[in-house]
Amino acid sequence: MERNYKTSSEIDSETNRDRYLKEEAYLRAQKRVKKVKGFYMHLLVYLLVNIFLIGSIGFFSGFSNILIFGNFLTPFLWGIGIVFHAIGVFGPNLVFGKEWEDRKIKEYMDKENKRWE
16 A cells, blocks of 8 residues: 655655755855856956066066067966866866857757758
8 A cells, every 4th residue: 555645754854865965066066166266366366467567577678678478478377377277167168068069059950940941
C-alpha cells in the first residue's frame, strides 16, 4: 500500500537538504564574485599605474621619446598577466563562450529556415 503523506523527519530532511543546497550555491556565487572583483581591481591598478608611468616618462622626456618600446615594456608584460588573470576568472571561453555558440546556432538556423520559406 502506498502512503500519500510524509513524516516529519522526511520533511525535516528535505528542508535541511534544500537549505544546504542553497547555502552551497550562495558560497559558490560569493567565491565567484570575489574572483571577478579581484580581476577588476587588478585591471584598475594596471590602468592607473601605467597611465602614471607613461605620463611621467612623457613629461620628463618632453614627450619627444615617448614612443620607444622600452617605455611600454612594463605595460606590455603586465598586460600579458592581465590576460591570464582574465582567462583564470572568466574561463578559457572568454570570447567564444556558450552564449556565443547558442547565439550563432540560432542565427544559422534562422538563415536556414528563411532559405526554405
